[in-house]
Amino acid sequence: MIDGRDTEPLVNLSEVAEIELFILKRMKEFTLGDHASVFKGSGVxxxxxxxxxxxxxxxxxxxxxxxxxxxxxxxxxxxEQPSTATIIAVADGSLSTRCGMHGVSIGAAIARSVAAVGLSAVFFQDMFGMMAFDEGFHQIAAARPRIGKPHVLYCLDLYQRRSPTDRPAVLSDVTTTIAGHLRKTSLVPVISDFLFADAARVIKELSLLNAAHDLFLMLVDARFAYQLPKVSAGWLEAYDIETGRKRVMSRKEFTRLAGRVEEWQEEIMRLARDADLDIVRVGLDRWEMETTLVEFVAERRLRKV
Structure with missing residues (x-):
C-alpha cells in the first residue's frame, strides 16, 4: 500500500492535459453536425x-x-445553462485501491476515470463534484459541484492525496448522501473495482437511486494487480490491507487470484445488467479507456458524461 502524500500522484498534470485534449477532439466530433436537441430552455x-x-x-x-x-x-x-447537468463522480477510495503491481495502483485507473468524467463536464459547462467511499461504501471525502477545470483538478487532488487516517468522525452511507443532497436529476458515475464482499447489496441500492438520477457504473479492470510474479515457495502468507487479516495460501491458489478477480467482475457486470444499470469496463491504458468512455457516451445518445 502506498501513501499518496509521499509518492508520485496517481495521475499527473501532463496526463490530465492529454486526457483533456483527447476529450475535446472526440467530443467535438460527436457534437458537431445535425442531431436533434434533447434540451429546451432560455439558453445561457x-x-x-x-x-x-x-x-x-x-x-x-x-x-x-x-x-x-x-x-x-x-x-x-x-x-449556467438550463440544459446543463450536475455530475457527481462517486469514486472508490478504499485502501485496496492504493495497491497494485509494478508501481501502478488500481487507484490510478480510478483517478484517470474521474479526470475523464470531470473534463467532459468542463467541455459541456456542467457542474462537477466528487464523493469518495471506503470498503464499507461509507463517504470519506466529498467536494461540492462547481463549474470549471480548476475544480476538477481540486477533486483529483482530494481523491489521490488523502491519507488512510483521514476519516470523518461520523461515517455516512454514500447512497443515503446522494439521495439526500442531490435535489435535481444528476448524472452519477460510480467508479470502482467492486472487489468488496457486499457488492450485490450496493448494486441493488444503486439501482434504486437510478430511478431518480442517471446513474451508471464504471468497472475498473483490476486483474493486472493480481497477475503476480511466479514464486518458488510452496506456501505464502497474504495480508488484507483493509481488514488486517492474514491468510496462508498455496502457490496454486496464489496463481489463480487474477482468474478469480476476472470471474468476480464478470459477475458484477451481470448483476448490474440484471438491475437495469448501465456498466462500462475501463482499464489502465489511457487511450483505450478514453475511447471506451467516448463510445459509451455516443451509445447513450450524447447524454453528458
Missing amino acids: SFVGLRDWEPGDRLSSIDWAQSSITNFSPIITREF
Missing part, C-alpha cells in the same frame, strides 16, 4: 464574476471588468 444565464484561475478558458475572461482592476486580478464570467 449569467451567474457571476470571479477571479481567474489556471485552467480557465480565455473566452470566459471579462476584459472590461479586468481592465477596471488593471488585470490584477483577471476577472472571468461564470454561466
